[in-house]
Amino acid sequence: QLPLPRTDSAQLSVRSGLTNYSDQRVNGVVRATITRAGKADIDIERPVSLGPGESRDVTFSPGDYEALRVSHPDLWWPYTMGRPDLYDLRIQFLQYGQATDELKQRFGIRSIEQGRDGSEEFPQLGSGGNFYLKVNGRDFLARGATYTPDLLYRDDPDRDNAILRYVKDLGLNMIRMESKIPGARFIERADELGIPLMVGWMCCNQWEKWPQWGQEDHRVAQDSLRSQITMLRSHASAFVWANASDGHPPADILEQYHEILRKLHWQNAVVDTVSSYTTDSSGNRLWDGIQMAGPYSWRPPSYWFAGKYAATRGATAEQGDNEHIPPFASLEEFIPADKLWPINSTWYFHAGSDDNNEQLSSIRTAVVRRYGSSRSAQEFAAKAQLAHYESTRAQFESFAAGGFDTHKMTIYWMLNNHWPSFFGNIFDYYLRPGGAYYGAKKGLAPLSVVFDAYATGRQARVTVVNQTPYGQSKLRVRVRTYDVSGRLRDDRAADDVAVDSGGAVQAMTLPPGPADSPVFFVRCELTDSAGAVVAENVYWQSRQADDVGPPSNDAAFDSKQVSWADMTALNSLPKTPLDISAHAEPGGADGQSVTVRLHNPTPRIAFFERAELLTSPLDDEILPIEYDDNYVTVFPGETVEIHGRVPTGGPAAHWVRVSGYNSDPTVVEVR
Numbered sequence: 001q002l003p004l005p006r007t008d009s010a011q012l013s014v015r016s017g018l019t020n021y022s023d024q025r026v027n028g029v030v031r032a033t034i035t036r037a038g039k040a041d042i043d044i045e046r047p048v049s050l051g052p053g054e055s056r057d058v059t060f061s062p063g064d065y066e067a068l069r070v071s072h073p074d075l076w077w078p079y080t081m082g083r084p085d086l087y088d089l090r091i092q093f094l095q096y097g098q099a100t101d102e103l104k105q106r107f108g109i110r111s112i113e114q115g116r117d118g119s120e121e122f123p124q125l126g127s128g129g130n131f132y133l134k135v136n137g138r139d140f141l142a143r144g145a146t147y148t149p150d151l152l153y154r155d156d157p158d159r160d161n162a163i164l165r166y167v168k169d170l171g172l173n174m175i176r177m178e179s180k181i182p183g184a185r186f187i188e189r190a191d192e193l194g195i196p197l198m199v200g201w202m203c204c205n206q207w208e209k210w211p212q213w214g215q216e217d218h219r220v221a222q223d224s225l226r227s228q229i230t231m232l233r234s235h236a237s238a239f240v241w242a243n244a245s246d247g248h249p250p251a252d253i254l255e256q257y258h259e260i261l262r263k264l265h266w267q268n269a270v271v272d273t274v275s276s277y278t279t280d281s282s283g284n285r286l287w288d289g290i291q292m293a294g295p296y297s298w299r300p301p302s303y304w305f306a307g308k309y310a311a312t313r314g315a316t317a318e319q320g321d322n323e324h325i326p327p328f329a330s331l332e333e334f335i336p337a338d339k340l341w342p343i344n345s346t347w348y349f350h351a352g353s354d355d356n357n358e359q360l361s362s363i364r365t366a367v368v369r370r371y372g373s374s375r376s377a378q379e380f381a382a383k384a385q386l387a388h389y390e391s392t393r394a395q396f397e398s399f400a401a402g403g404f405d406t407h408k409m410t411i412y413w414m415l416n417n418h419w420p421s422f423f424g425n426i427f428d429y430y431l432r433p434g435g436a437y438y439g440a441k442k443g444l445a446p447l448s449v450v451f452d453a454y455a456t457g458r459q460a461r462v463t464v465v466n467q468t469p470y471g472q473s474k475l476r477v478r479v480r481t482y483d484v485s486g487r488l489r490d491d492r493a494a495d496d497v498a499v500d501s502g503g504a505v506q507a508m509t510l511p512p513g514p515a516d517s518p519v520f521f522v523r524c525e526l527t528d529s530a531g532a533v534v535a536e537n538v539y540w541q542s543r544q545a546d547d548v549g550p551p552s553n554d555a556a557f558d559s560k561q562v563s564w565a566d567m568t569a570l571n572s573l574p575k576t577p578l579d580i581s582a583h584a585e586p587g588g589a590d591g592q593s594v595t596v597r598l599h600n601p602t603p604r605i606a607f608f609e610r611a612e613l614l615t616s617p618l619d620d621e622i623l624p625i626e627y628d629d630n631y632v633t634v635f636p637g638e639t640v641e642i643h644g645r646v647p648t649g650g651p652a653a654h655w656v657r658v659s660g661y662n663s664d665p666t667v668v669e670v671r
Contacts, residue, residue, distance in 0.1 A: 001062075002111045004137040010073040010109050011062035015265055016091050018058050020050035029094040030058050036074060036087045042067045048093075075136055076108025076236040077194060080173045080446065081469050084108065084194030086236065106191060108236025111136050114269035116289045117408070119314065130314035131289030132408040133239065133269060135196075139404050139502055141467070143396050143444060144174030144198070145415035145426055146318060149182055158649070160186050162431055162624040163416060165647065168193055169626045170426065170437065171444030171467075176317065176411045178202045178245055180418075181228055190237035198317075198411070199232060200242025200274070208247045222256055229264045240269040245317075246292065248273045274317035290315045294556030296322040296413065296424070297362035298387060300370075300546035300565065301394035301539075305401070305455035309554050312398060313406050318413035321391060322352055322557070323363035324436065325384035326428040329620055331377055333430060334420035340377040351422045356557030360422060363387070369564040370542075372571055382661065385435030386567070386608065389631060390540070392426070392436040394453065396443030401450045401463040401504045412440070431624045438630045448535045449477055449507070449524040454545065460510040462524060466499040473498040474529035477507040483517035484569050486605040486636050490514075518543050519569040521605065521633065538633045540607075542566050573662035576606040578634060582656045582670045592646040594653050594670055600634040607633050609660035611642045613653035617667045622646055622653055 001011045012034070020026045027049045034042035044065045048058060062068040074085035086106045092099040116129035133140040147163070150156065160182070167175060175195060179202030190197055201207045206217065213221075232238040243249055243257045254272055261270060275292040293311040298321045304312050311319060325331075331340065339346035343360065351358050367374070367383045374380035392412070399407040417429040426436050442448070446468040452461045462479055466472050475497040481490035494507040513520040519542055526535040542565035548554060549562040579599040584592060596611045608631050612621040628643040646653050659665035 002109075002136060004111060004113075007075060007136055008072055010070045012068040012070060012109070013062065014044075014060040014068070014089070014091070016058050016103065017055065018048060018050065018093065019055040020053060023052045025052065026050050027095070028100070031092045031094055032060055033090045033092075034087055035090075036085075039074070039087075042070075044068065045094075070109070073109040076110040076191075077469075078135060078140065078173050078196050079168060079194030080171065080467060081135065081138065081140075084192065084236065086191060105234050106188065107234055108191065110236055112239055112268045113137075114240075114271075117405075119406070128287040129289060130408050131271065132315065132404075140173075140196075141400060141404055141407065141502065142174045142196075142198075142315075142409035142411070143399055144172050144176055144196075144410075145320075145412040146176040146178060147182075147415045148180050148418040151418040155183075157185065159431075161189065162647070164189055164193055164195065165626065166427060166431070166433075166437075166624065167195055167415070170441050171446065172415075172440075174198055174239070174409075174411065175415065178242075179207065184231055187232065187235050187237060191235050195237055196239040197232075197235075197237045198240040198242065199228070199238065200240070200271075201244055203244075203246035208244055208249075210247075210250050210253060213253075218253075218256070221253070222260060225257060225260050226264065229261060229266055233264060233266055233268075238268055240271060241266060242271050242274050242317075244273045244275075246273070246275045248275075248288075290317050290409070292317055294319050295554065296320070296357070296557050297555075297559045298323070298366040299391055299395075299548065299559070300561070301390050301453040302455040302546050303548050304391075304394040304398035305452035305461075306548075307402075307456065309548070309551055311554065311556075313402070315408040317409070317411050319410060320395065320412040320414070320424050321363065321388065321436075322357045322413065322424040323360045324388065324422055324424050324428075325360075325363060325367075325381055326422075326430075327385060327432055327434045328378045328381040330420070330428050330430050330432050330434075331381055335377070341380075343377075343380075347422065350420060354557065357423075362557070362559040366559050369561075370567045372568040385631070386540075386570075386661070387435070389435035389439035391439070393439035393443040393537075396440055397448070397450045397465070398452075400443075400448075400465045400467055401452070403504055404502065432621065433625070433627075433630070435631060438627075441629070442537055445535055447472060447526065449526040449537060450504075451479075451510070451522050451524050451537065451539050453539065453541065454512075458512050460522075461506055462494075462508045462510060463504050463506050464497050464499050464526065465504045466501060469501055471498070471500045475499070475534075476527045476531075478525045478527070479508065479510060480523045480525075481510070481513055482521040482523065482605060482635065483514050484519050484573070485517075486603055489517070489520070513541055513543065515543070517569075519567055523633075523635070540567065540570065570607065570661060573607055574604055576600065576602050576604045576660070576663050578606055578609070578658065578660075578663060578666070580656070580658050580666055580668050582668055584653065584670050587648075587652070589648065590645065591648045591650060592652055594644045594646070594656065596642040596644065596656050596658065597639060598632070598634050598642070598658065599639040600636060603636045605633060605635055606663055607661045609634060609640075609658055609663065611644065612657045612659075613644050613646060613670075614655040614657055614667070615651045615653065617655050617657075619655075621657075622650055624650070
C-alpha cells in the first residue's frame with residue numbers, strides 16, 4: 001500500500017500458504033527476509049504450529065511488524081514510466097534452526113488502481129464509463145497487443161525472450177493473454193523488463209458456453225482460476241485479470257470467481273468481461289468499461305483521428321487488421337513457389353476461419369484501391385507493407401494524441417502468430433518485422449510529432465505527444481511538405497512547445513497539400529533546445545481523401561469506405577539509387593551493433609527504404625533483429641542512418657541489403 005499521491009513510503013504485507021503433509025503435529029518458525037541492493041534487509045518471523053494435514057495462510061502485516069513500513073521504496077514502474085525495480089523475498093520454515101522448506105520470489109512495490117471515467121459519449125456501448133488504470137497514482141495509457149504461444153506450446157526460452165525484447169523495442173506497454181497463459185518464466189521476465197500483463201479466460205469455446213456447463217466444468221474452471229491466480233498474484237507485471245472475454249459470466253459463476261480472487265488476495269485490477277456489454281435476463285446492459293468493437297479489418301489513418309467512430313475512443317481490448325500480409329521473404333517460407341501467385345486456396349488455408357477474413361478480402365481491397373493492382377506476390381507484399389505501416393501507426397498515435405480524457409486503452413489484435421499465418425500480427429511467426437512493426441514503433445515512440453491525415457477537414461492537426469516519464473519543454477516543431485517529384489512546397493515551424501508527461505499538445509495546423517500533386521509527403525520533425533532531432537515522422541498523403549462514411553458504416557470485419565485515397569502515383573516514382581555504407585561496432589553484452597548510412601545524392605525522394613542485416617550476400621535477414629528505425633524515406637541531398645542490433649547469441653552481420661519502393665535492392669559489405 002502506498003499513501004497516494006505520495007510514494008515516499010510503503011506498507012508491505014507478506015502472505016504465504018503453509019501445509020503440513022505429515023500425520024503428526026509440526027511446530028516451527030516461519031521467517032521472511034526481504035532484500036534489495038542498497039537497502040536495509042527486512043527480517044521478520046513468527047512461530048507456527050500445524051496439525052496433521054492442516055493448511056493455513058500465514059500473514060505478516062505492517063500493523064504487527066514495524067519493519068514492513070518501508071521508507072523511500074524503490075518502486076516498480078512499467079518501463080515506459082520509469083524503472084521496474086524489484087525486491088527479493090525468501091520465506092523459510094525452520095525447525096530447530098534448520099530450514100525444511102523455502103520459497104523465493106521477486107516482487108515489486110507498486111500500486112494498481114482501476115476506475116471508470118463516467119463518459120457516456122457512445123451510449124450504444126453501455127453505461128458506466130470507460131475502464132482505466134493508474135500505476136502508483138499516475139494515469140496509465142495502455143497501448144498493447146495480444147500474445148499467443150506456439151501452436152503446440154513448444155517451450156522455447158530464446159523465442160520467448162526475443163518476443164519480449166520486441167515488445168520493449170516496439171514501445172508497447174501491455175501484453176494481453178486470452179487464456180493462452182505461459183508459464184512463470186515468461187511472467188518473471190515480464191517483471192524484470194517492466195512489461196504489464198492483462199490475463200484472463202478465452203472466448204469462443206467451453207470457457208464461455210456457460211449453459212452447457214456441468215459439475216466437471218465448474219470444478220475445472222474454479223481449479224484453473226486458483227492455479228493461475230496463485231501463479232500470477234505476486235508478480236509485479238500482473239495488472240489485470242479478466243473473468244471472461246466476449247461474454248459476461250452468469251451471476252453464480254461470477255460469485256465463485258470473485259470469492260476465489262478474494263481468498264487468494266488478488267490485489268490488482270479485475271474485469272468480468274472485456275467486451276463492451278452483454279444483456280442480462282431483464283434486458284439490462286452489463287458493462288465493464290472495455291469494448292470489443294474492433295475493427296478487425298484494415299482502416300485508413302484518418303479513421304483513427306476522426307473522432308466519430310466509437311471503436312477509436314475509450315478503452316478497447318482488441319482491435320487491428322486481422323488480415324496481415326508479411327514481407328515477401330516470409331511468404332516464401334510457407335507458401336510453395338507454384339502457389340505464390342495469384343492468391344489462392346493455399347493462402348486461405350493460412351488465413352482466418354471466419355467468413356469475413358478467410359479469403360483476405362479486406363486487405364486485398366485496401367491494397368488494390370489505394371496502391372493499385374499487383375503482378376506478383378512480391379509486388380503485392382511490398383504494397384501491403386505500406387498499408388500496414390500507415391494504419392498501425394495511426395492506431396497507436398491516435399490513442400496518445402487524443403489525450404487520456406478520451407483514450408484509455410488500445411490493444412492490437414494481435415502481437416504475434418502461433419504458426420505461419422495471415423492472421424493479424426505486428427510481427428510474423430518467423431519473428432520478421434514488417435510494415436506494421438515499424439509503423440507501430442513510430443506510433444509508440446515515447447516522444448513524437450503526429451499528423452492526423454486531415455481527419456477532421458481541410459486543416460490537418462500536428463500534435464506533439466509525450467509518453468516519457470518527464471515533462472518536455474523548449475521543443476520546436478518543423479513540418480515540410482514535398483510534392484511527388486521531391487520539390488519542397490511548404491515549410492513551417494512552431495517554437496517553444498511544452499508538453500507534460502503523458503500529455504499531448506497541438507502545435508499547428510496544416511493547409512491542404514499542393515493541388516498539382518496527386519500524392520504528397522508530410523515530414524514532421526521535432527527538435528530539442530539544442531537543435532537535435534528527437535523525433536521524425538514521414539507521412540504520404542493523397543489529394544483524394546479516405547472516408548469510411550458514417551459510424552453506421554463501420555463494420556468490424558469489413559473495410560467499407562465511401563471513398564478511397566489514391567496512392568498509385570507512388571508506383572511512378574522515378575528510380576532513386578542511394579549511396580550506401582555500413583560499419584559495425586564490436587559485439588558487446590547486448591549484441592553486435594551496425595550502423596547503415598543511406599545518402600541520397602539525387603533531387604528525388606527515395607521512399608520506404610528497408611535495411612536488412614545479413615550473414616552473407618545471398619542470405620535471408622538475420623532474425624530476430626532490432627533496428628531503431630526502418631522503412632525510412634531519404635529526401636533529396638540528405639542522409640539517414642539506421643542503427644541495427646543483432647541480439648547476443650545471433651550470427652554476426654557481414655552484409656546489409658537495402659531496398660526501397662523506388663530503388664533496386666543493393667547489397668554492401670559491413671566494414
